[in-house]
Amino acid sequence: LQSVLANMTGGIVMIDAGQSIALVNREAERMLGIQAGKVTGKPYTELKRHYELTRTIEESVALKERMHEEVSVFNPEEKLIRIDGVPMSEDDGGYRGMLFLLQDVTAIRRLESMRSEFVANVSHELKTPVAAVKGFAETLLSGGVQDKETERSFLKIIYDEGDRLNRLIGDILELSKIESKRAPLQCSPVHVHSFFEMVLGTLSKVAEKKQIRLEMHVPEELYIEADEDKMKQIFINLLSxxxxxxxxxxxxxLQVxxxxxxxxxxxxxDTGIGIPKKDLPRIFERFYRVDKGRSRNSGGTGLGLSIVKxxxxxxxxxxxxxxxxxxxxTFRVILPFIQDEEM
Ligand SMILES: Nc1ncnc2c1ncn2[C@@H]1O[C@H](COP(=O)(O)OP(=O)(O)OP(=O)(O)O)[C@@H](O)[C@H]1O
Ligand SMILES: [Mg+2]
Incomplete structure (x- = not known):
């Protein structure tokens, strides 16, 4: 029984009829940052560092009934703990105390909130271009626009926003494919020098338009084992x-x-506008743009870097x-030479 308790993946805390801590297993020690040796036999108020937890224990010890609750504990970072409490009784039905099962649900809750945040973000991002397409098309249909030039400029907006929608949907699909690991790596040896000649080649037109000099310093004899298509996506994103x-x-x-x-x-x-310090930790998040204005101009979706990551x-x-x-x-990507199957 001792070893079952010690090796359980859930935390166990037992409070006896005298409101003292009767037992704390290893997992509960780890979750709460306490030592069984120091708290056993002491009143449960010894756990007062975990305010919400102590309050919950207090309530259920008073009620002596089954309960479920979720509380935050800090040890040192915040964790969400699900508590299930059951009253324990003697064979003759007398009350012996409360048994609490603790489960760390931080990761599950985080995932849930990330998912709903993602859906909210996607709908928000899709709404803007759709509203623009609809609005401008309505104006044109109502016949309110007389001169050819304005008409053309409205059509251009509709076209651009349609294009943006198309890219947005493409990026979202791409991202969900990568995230759900439905896109396994297909590795082969890549000759790094010719790879980047090809990549820079595809970007040269855009760079020329802005008179931006594209430079590359790549060792001639270098090969790397990688998924060439995905590697292309990484560097097209970073270079664009x-x-x-x-x-x-x-x-x-580009320097290798x-x-x-x-x-x-x-x-x-690059020698560009740079990114403010406060935004740096967030730019790899989905849909994150430093300043919506500056990226809207270039039609960005804010998904590029999360795909790269x-x-x-x-x-x-x-x-x-x-x-x-x-x-x-400067963005720095470090890749292993060889893709180890084991990893
Ligand atoms: N080289 C850079 N210099 C300055 N800011 C950058 C640079 N790279 C990224 N950023 C900032 O980080 C944000 C996120 O970049 P990301 O590539 O994810 O999205 P995006 O470029 O807006 O859209 P897209 O999905 O079309 O790439 C950008 O909006 C931009 O503000
Ligand atoms: Mg980008």
Whole structure:
């Protein structure tokens, strides 16, 4: 019985009829940051550091009835604990105390709130372009626009917003595919130099338009084992951000170096507008744009970097960013040379 209690994945706290702590198992010790040796035999008010928990115990010890409750404890970061309490009785029916089962539901609740947040975000993001398409189409249909030029500009807006909707839906589908792991890696050796010649090639038109110089410094003889399509998505996203968020006449640079024997470092840096310090921790979140205004102009959806983050993680790599406002930004991707099956 001792070893069952000690190895249970749920926490157990037993309060006896005299309102003292009779038993605390190992998992409850870990959840609450207490030591059984120090609290057993003491009144339950010893747990007062966990205010909500103590209050819940107080209530149920008074009522002597079955109960369920969710409380927050801080140890040191916040955790959500589900408590199920049952009164214990002697064979003759006399009250012996309360038994509490504690379960950490932090991760489940976080996932639930993330999911509903995602749905809310998606609907919000879709509403704006749909409203624009509808509004401008209505105006045109009502015949209120006389001159050809205004008419054309309205049609252009409808076209652009339609385009934006299309990209948004494409990105959302892509992201959900990656997140649900329905997109396994298909690895092959990639010759890094020719890979980036191809990638920069596809971006050269956009860069030229803004007179942005694209530079690459890549060792000639380097190969890496990776999923080429996904790797292309990663760097097209990072390099297009570099081009998008750099004023005309700037520079976007890609530098590849070997870190040690088993990793390759890809640095994408630009001389652009930069990202404020306070936004840095959040830019990899879905739909996060530093300043909605500046990204709307470029038609951004705020999904690019969250896709990048997922793809880098799929490759067991690391992603980091440094930036100085008005000076430029550097994104660093570190990928292992070899994709280990085991990982
Ligand atoms: N190189 C950069 N320089 C400055 N700001 C950047 C840079 N890269 C990203 N950002 C900021 O981070 C935000 C998130 O980037 P992300 O690529 O996820 O979305 P986006 O570019 O707005 O849209 P898209 O999904 O079309 O890429 C951007 O809106 C932008 O404000
Ligand atoms: Mg982007």
């Amino acid at each position: 951000n570099g081009i998008n968020y750099t004023p005309d006449g700037g520079r976007v640079k 170096t070997m870190d040690n024997d088993d990793e390759v470092v890809f640095a994408v840096s 997922h793809l880098v993680e799929l490759h067991h790599g690391k992603l980091s960013v440094e930036s100085e406002l008005g000076m430029g930004t």
